[in-house]
Amino acid sequence: MDISLSHVDYRYQANTPFERLAIQDVSIDIPSGTYTAIIGHTGSGKSTVLQHLNALLVPSEGRVTIGDREIKAHKKNKDLRQVRRRVGIVFQFPEHQLFEETVEKDIMFGPMNFGVSEAEARIRAQHALKQVGLGEEILVKSPFDLSGGQMRRVAIAGVLAMEPDVIVLDEPTAGLDPRGRKEIMDMFYQLHQERQLSTILVTHSMEDAARYADRIVILQGGKVVKKGTPEEIFSSPAELLQMGLDVPEVVRFQLKLEEKCGMNFNKIYLSIEQLSSAVAEQLGRGVKS
Amino acid sequence: MMEKMIFGRYVPADSVLHRMDPRSKLTMIFLFVCIIFLANNWQTYTIIGLYTFLMTGLSKIPVRFLYGGLKPVIWLVVFTFLLQLFFTREGTLVFHWGVIKIYSEGIKMGFYISFRFFFLILMTSLLTLTTTPIEITDGLESLLGPLKKIRFPVHEMALMMSISLRFIPTLMQETDKIMKAQIARGVEFASGPIKNRIKAVIPLLIPLFVSSFKRAEELAVAMEARGYRGGEGRTKYRLLSWKAADTLQLIFLAVITVLLILFRS
Numbered sequence: 001m002d003i004s005l006s007h008v009d010y011r012y013q014a015n016t017p018f019e020r021l022a023i024q025d026v027s028i029d030i031p032s033g034t035y036t037a038i039i040g041h042t043g044s045g046k047s048t049v050l051q052h053l054n055a056l057l058v059p060s061e062g063r064v065t066i067g068d069r070e071i072k073a074h075k076k077n078k079d080l081r082q083v084r085r086r087v088g089i090v091f092q093f094p095e096h097q098l099f100e101e102t103v104e105k106d107i108m109f110g111p112m113n114f115g116v117s118e119a120e121a122r123i124r125a126q127h128a129l130k131q132v133g134l135g136e137e138i139l140v141k142s143p144f145d146l147s148g149g150q151m152r153r154v155a156i157a158g159v160l161a162m163e164p165d166v167i168v169l170d171e172p173t174a175g176l177d178p179r180g181r182k183e184i185m186d187m188f189y190q191l192h193q194e195r196q197l198s199t200i201l202v203t204h205s206m207e208d209a210a211r212y213a214d215r216i217v218i219l220q221g222g223k224v225v226k227k228g229t230p231e232e233i234f235s236s237p238a239e240l241l242q243m244g245l246d247v248p249e250v251v252r253f254q255l256k257l258e259e260k261c262g263m264n265f266n267k268i269y270l271s272i273e274q275l276s277s278a279v280a281e282q283l284g285r286g287v288k289s
Numbered sequence: 290m291m292e293k294m295i296f297g298r299y300v301p302a303d304s305v306l307h308r309m310d311p312r313s314k315l316t317m318i319f320l321f322v323c324i325i326f327l328a329n330n331w332q333t334y335t336i337i338g339l340y341t342f343l344m345t346g347l348s349k350i351p352v353r354f355l356y357g358g359l360k361p362v363i364w365l366v367v368f369t370f371l372l373q374l375f376f377t378r379e380g381t382l383v384f385h386w387g388v389i390k391i392y393s394e395g396i397k398m399g400f401y402i403s404f405r406f407f408f409l410i411l412m413t414s415l416l417t418l419t420t421t422p423i424e425i426t427d428g429l430e431s432l433l434g435p436l437k438k439i440r441f442p443v444h445e446m447a448l449m450m451s452i453s454l455r456f457i458p459t460l461m462q463e464t465d466k467i468m469k470a471q472i473a474r475g476v477e478f479a480s481g482p483i484k485n486r487i488k489a490v491i492p493l494l495i496p497l498f499v500s501s502f503k504r505a506e507e508l509a510v511a512m513e514a515r516g517y518r519g520g521e522g523r524t525k526y527r528l529l530s531w532k533a534a535d536t537l538q539l540i541f542l543a544v545i546t547v548l549l550i551l552f553r554s
Contacts, residue, residue: 015357017354054473056472089473091466091470099491099492159474
């Protein structure tokens with residue numbers, strides 16, 4: 001399912017002294033089956049963009065197209081549930097949304113709201129729990145008895161059980177330890193690969209964006225300042241650094257190599273493996289020092 | 290969702306009312322609430338009305354914003370009016386249709402009471418609109434200071450108040466966040482049959498309670514870690530200063546009170 005934003009503006013608290021233009025003239029295309037990263041600092045408008053992706057916010061100006069549904073400014077947009085079933089959002093700190101007595105009931109909550117039968121929801125719950133790497137024994141536990149990391153996974157399972165066509169992730173690994181972080185990011189990437197699940201990652205981590213995404217959108221001050229493939233984006237690291245944005249460690253390392261060891265690569269490498277084989281190749285050819 | 294809420298909200302601006310000492314504003318509101326009951330004819334209501342509008346003007350709060358925020362309350366005012374209109378059985382009968390009987394006193398009382406109600410709401414909103422919560426608590430603590438002599442825990446009360454005021458916006462944000470997360474999971478808060486809508490409150494309230502308790506505990510630990518011991522011997526970072534404008538303001542209110550007493554019937 002394709003999602004596209006065209007010339008979207010959003011104003012918070014319109015017509016009050018607190019009025020604030022959060023995003024301005026944002027146009028993004030997210031074709032089906034892609035992995036898109038939306039990057040920006042705090043206050044860049046990424047959360048606002050995210051909430052447009054399943055019509056939690058309706059644009060103040062412009063138009064959002066989600067599949068065959070069009071959401072326009074200045075219009076009453078009714079019955080948005082179908083849209084929300086197809087676009088699952090994992091919010092930042094999703095464990096805050098847990099409320100049921102047992103883990104199983106909480107995971108079943110989403111699917112059942114969208115009209116899935118209880119039996120089917122139960123099967124989905126078991127399946128989703130396995131996907132996030134938790135054992136079935138916790139199905140009967142209260143979600144409030146779990147550890148922070150487990151709660152996070154249960155909440156993610158709750159969104160996966162809705163079986164959305166598009167999954168939107170808002171800093172899904174905030175506050176987790178490095179291992180948990182990698183496990184969760186790898187799990188989403190695997191889902192994306194296996195099922196061609198469209199994935200939209202909202203983050204401020206350039207590392208994650210470079211490693212997983214095939215398209216990157218950079219937001220700053222509520223505007224799209226750059227979009228393209230990771231190679232395109234990171235091909236001009238100086239520009240990014242100037243905008244106050246980070247570049248992945250690999251890219252920084254490559255820049256240092258070029259600067260200090262007089263090496264010259266004709267492209268930017270986004271993984272350590274690629275870079276090291278490129279270095280090995282150059283060294284093999286022999287570098288005059 | 291709660292963007293239009295006006296109660297308890299502070300609107301920063303640079304106006305005479307904003308600059309006043311919170312103690313004088315609190316005293317003014319307290320007196321205003323008392324003297325509004327002195328009004329009992331059209332002359333006195335006009336005086337009270339003019340005073341209210343003068344204060345609103347001095348606050349420099351955009352009228353459009355006030356109007357938007359007070360709109361929901363207007364219904365309450367209208368309801369009060371109708372209640373008085375239909376249930377007062379004094380004066381001469383003006384209108385009679387079936388069981389509905391409207392008396393002249395009913396119309397009069399309806400107007401008076403709904404105006405009184407409206408002025409009260411407007412003035413008390415002005416207090417919070419022009420005074421930060423911290424200023425209000427500081428002002429209250431200072432005004433209630435003498436009660437310390439009879440061992441009334443003034444400081445603790447002020448602290449409780451400032452903590453709860455401080456967390457209102459946080460709680461609102463949190464509500465908004467959880468609401469959105471649950472809407473994304475298919476909950477409908479604003480449409481559908483009433484029964485479902487009531488049930489929809491559960492997935493909102495439970496997470497809110499859980500996080501509020503957690504936050505309260507964290508705050509208590511943080512306070513203890515920094516050696517908080519209550520108000521004893523504590524000095525203040527923000528000092529209240531009583532200026533000429535404050536005295537003038539109270540004198541003006543006293544004049545209004547005298548006028549009210551003179552003109553009331």
